[in-house]
Amino acid sequence: MESLYSQLRERAAVHGQEHVFRFWHTLDTAGRQRLLEDLGNVDFELLNRLVQTWVLSEPPEEHFRQIVAVPVIPPVEPGDTGAAAALKAGEQALRDGRVAIFMVAGGQGTRLGFDGPKGSYPIGAITGKSLFQYHAEKISKLQERYQAILPWYIMVSPSNHGATQKYFEDHGFWELNRTDILFIEQRMVPCVDLEGKLILEAPDRLAASPNGHGGCIQALVEGGALDDAQRRGVDILSYYQVDNWAARVADPYFIGYHCLRSASMSSKCHRRNDLREAVGVHCLCDGAYRVIEYSELDLYPQLLQSDGAGSPLFFAGNPAIHLLSVPFVRDIYTHFDTFPWHKAFKKIPYVDANGCPCKPDRPNGYKFETFVFDALRFTTHSPVALEIRRSGEYTPIKQFEGVNSxxxxxxxxxxxxxxxxxxxxxxxxxxxxxxxxxxxxxxxxxxxxxxxxxxxxxxxxxxxxxxxxxxxxxxxxxxxxxxxxxxxxxxxxx
Incomplete structure (x- = not known):
C-alpha cells in the first residue's frame, strides 16, 4: 500500500488535489484502501480538462448559422409501402442474429419511493412485475418469433451493479439464457467544488457521479459487449432506457429503416407536448444532426417557436431510443476524447474541515456527464429519425406521481x-x-x-x-x- 500511496499522493499533488489526503492519518487500513481505490480510478488529465473548460472558465456558447427541423420518417401506418419494406428488412436482420438489446439501467428507485435498482421497481399494478421482467419478456417473445438469440447488454452503475445482478439471479433471468446476458459498468467521474477541487463525501471517499448515458460508448467497449457482439455476428444495438416501460425493443420497422439507409446511428422521436417539455429536441445545426438538451433551449430561441395552434415548430422530441452500429460505437470510442461533456451545478454532500458530513441546502459543486445523443453529430449520413406515437411506446418513469410518473x-x-x-x-x-x-x-x-x-x-x-x-x-x-x-x-x- 505504501508504494501506491506514494504514487497517488504525488499524482494528486501534481494536479493540485493533494487536499484529499488531509484525513489520511485518521483512517484505518480499510479506509485508506478505499481512498486509494477512488483516486486510482481518477483520470486526472480528463479532470483537468473539464475543470479548465467548465469551472475555471466558461466555454463560449455554440452558435449556428442555421438550425432547421430534422426530416422525420412518419409513424408507421398500415399499407405504407415504405414501412412494409422496412419491416421486411428489419425482420430479416432479426432472423439473421444481427441485433442485440442494449438497456441503460444505472439508476436507483429513490425518486419512486423505492429502495433498489430502478429496474426492479414493481410497475405492474396487478402482477407486481418489475420493469426488468417486462423487458425480459419482450426479449423472450422476440427470440421465439424470430428464432434467433438477442443478446442483452445491460449498463449498470457501481452503486447498483451488485443488486441488479442479484435481482436477475433471484428471478432465474426470467428463463432467458444466462450466457446471453452481460452486465457492463459505466465509469464514475469525480465531482468538484467551485474552484475545481475534488470533493470528499467522506474522509475516505471521493464524491463522484456516473459519467452519463454517453458513457455507454466506453462501457460497451471496456465491458466486453462489443467483442461479444462481434463474435456473435451482431452489428446493431437496440438502445433504450430501463424506465421506459413501453419501449419497443428491437422494433423491426425501426431496424429496417436503419438497415435500408445504411445508418450508423438512428433515433426515434415524438411530438413535444409543449415548448417547455423536459426533452431534448432533434434538429440539424449547420447541417449536422444534433439533439439540443432541454436545459439549453433558451440559447436557441427558434427552438421555442410555435405555430398558430401553439404547437412547437421544432416538434421532434427525444425519447432516448436509438440504434447504433457496432463499428460506429468502436469508432467513437477511439476518439472519445473529442466527445462533448456537459456540466450540472448540484448540491453535493461533503465533509467539513473536521470530517463531519454536511448536506448543502444550495448547489455547491459540479457534476460532469456525457449524453449518448451527442454521438449523432459524428454521423455522416442523412438523418434516420422515425416518428413514434407516445401511446404504447414511450412511458418514462422518473417519479411516483405527476409528470413522467x-x-x-x-x-x-x-x-x-x-x-x-x-x-x-x-x-x-x-x-x-x-x-x-x-x-x-x-x-x-x-x-x-x-x-x-x-x-x-x-x-x-x-x-x-x-x-x-x-x-x-x-x-x-x-x-x-x-x-x-x-x-x-x-x-x-x-
Whole structure:
C-alpha cells in the first residue's frame, strides 16, 4: 500500500488535489484502501480538462448559422409501402442474429419511493412485475418469433451493479439464457467544488457521479459487449432506457429503416407536448444532426417557436431510443476524447474541515456527464429519425406521481391495452373522460401486437370490471373493480 500511496499522493499533488489526503492519518487500513481505490480510478488529465473548460472558465456558447427541423420518417401506418419494406428488412436482420438489446439501467428507485435498482421497481399494478421482467419478456417473445438469440447488454452503475445482478439471479433471468446476458459498468467521474477541487463525501471517499448515458460508448467497449457482439455476428444495438416501460425493443420497422439507409446511428422521436417539455429536441445545426438538451433551449430561441395552434415548430422530441452500429460505437470510442461533456451545478454532500458530513441546502459543486445523443453529430449520413406515437411506446418513469410518473405510466398503458381488449370484442369500463377506469396488463410474452392478442383471445370468458392481467401462458388474474380503486400509494422505502 505504501508504494501506491506514494504514487497517488504525488499524482494528486501534481494536479493540485493533494487536499484529499488531509484525513489520511485518521483512517484505518480499510479506509485508506478505499481512498486509494477512488483516486486510482481518477483520470486526472480528463479532470483537468473539464475543470479548465467548465469551472475555471466558461466555454463560449455554440452558435449556428442555421438550425432547421430534422426530416422525420412518419409513424408507421398500415399499407405504407415504405414501412412494409422496412419491416421486411428489419425482420430479416432479426432472423439473421444481427441485433442485440442494449438497456441503460444505472439508476436507483429513490425518486419512486423505492429502495433498489430502478429496474426492479414493481410497475405492474396487478402482477407486481418489475420493469426488468417486462423487458425480459419482450426479449423472450422476440427470440421465439424470430428464432434467433438477442443478446442483452445491460449498463449498470457501481452503486447498483451488485443488486441488479442479484435481482436477475433471484428471478432465474426470467428463463432467458444466462450466457446471453452481460452486465457492463459505466465509469464514475469525480465531482468538484467551485474552484475545481475534488470533493470528499467522506474522509475516505471521493464524491463522484456516473459519467452519463454517453458513457455507454466506453462501457460497451471496456465491458466486453462489443467483442461479444462481434463474435456473435451482431452489428446493431437496440438502445433504450430501463424506465421506459413501453419501449419497443428491437422494433423491426425501426431496424429496417436503419438497415435500408445504411445508418450508423438512428433515433426515434415524438411530438413535444409543449415548448417547455423536459426533452431534448432533434434538429440539424449547420447541417449536422444534433439533439439540443432541454436545459439549453433558451440559447436557441427558434427552438421555442410555435405555430398558430401553439404547437412547437421544432416538434421532434427525444425519447432516448436509438440504434447504433457496432463499428460506429468502436469508432467513437477511439476518439472519445473529442466527445462533448456537459456540466450540472448540484448540491453535493461533503465533509467539513473536521470530517463531519454536511448536506448543502444550495448547489455547491459540479457534476460532469456525457449524453449518448451527442454521438449523432459524428454521423455522416442523412438523418434516420422515425416518428413514434407516445401511446404504447414511450412511458418514462422518473417519479411516483405527476409528470413522467408511475401513476401516469400505468394509466397510459391501461389506455393503450384497452384498445386491444376492445378489438377482441370486450367492453372496457371507462371514466367520464373516456379513459380506461381499471388496471390492465398484458404480458409481452403472450402478445407483442394487437393483432396477435386478438387472435389468441377469441372466446375467452373474461370479466373486466375489476381490471385484469393476462399472463404469458394466457391465464389471467383480476384486479380491483373501478368503483373500489383508490389513488395508489408509493411503495415504502427500505
Amino acid at each position: 408511475v401513476v401516469v405510466a400505468r394509466a397510459s398503458m391501461s389506455d393503450y391495452w384497452a384498445a386491444w381488449f376492445e378489438a377482441a370484442g370486450y367492453t372496457i369500463p371507462r371514466d367520464t373522460e373516456g379513459h380506461c377506469a381499471v388496471d390492465l396488463e398484458i404480458s409481452p410474452a403472450f402478445a407483442l401486437s394487437r393483432d396477435e392478442f386478438v387472435r389468441k383471445m377469441k372466446n375467452k370468458p373474461l370479466r373486466l370490471d375489476a381490471g385484469i392481467a393476462i399472463h404469458a401462458d394466457g391465464s389471467w388474474e383480476e384486479g380491483t373493480p373501478a368503483a373500489q380503486k383508490k389513488t395508489p400509494a408509493a411503495p415504502p422505502k427500505g
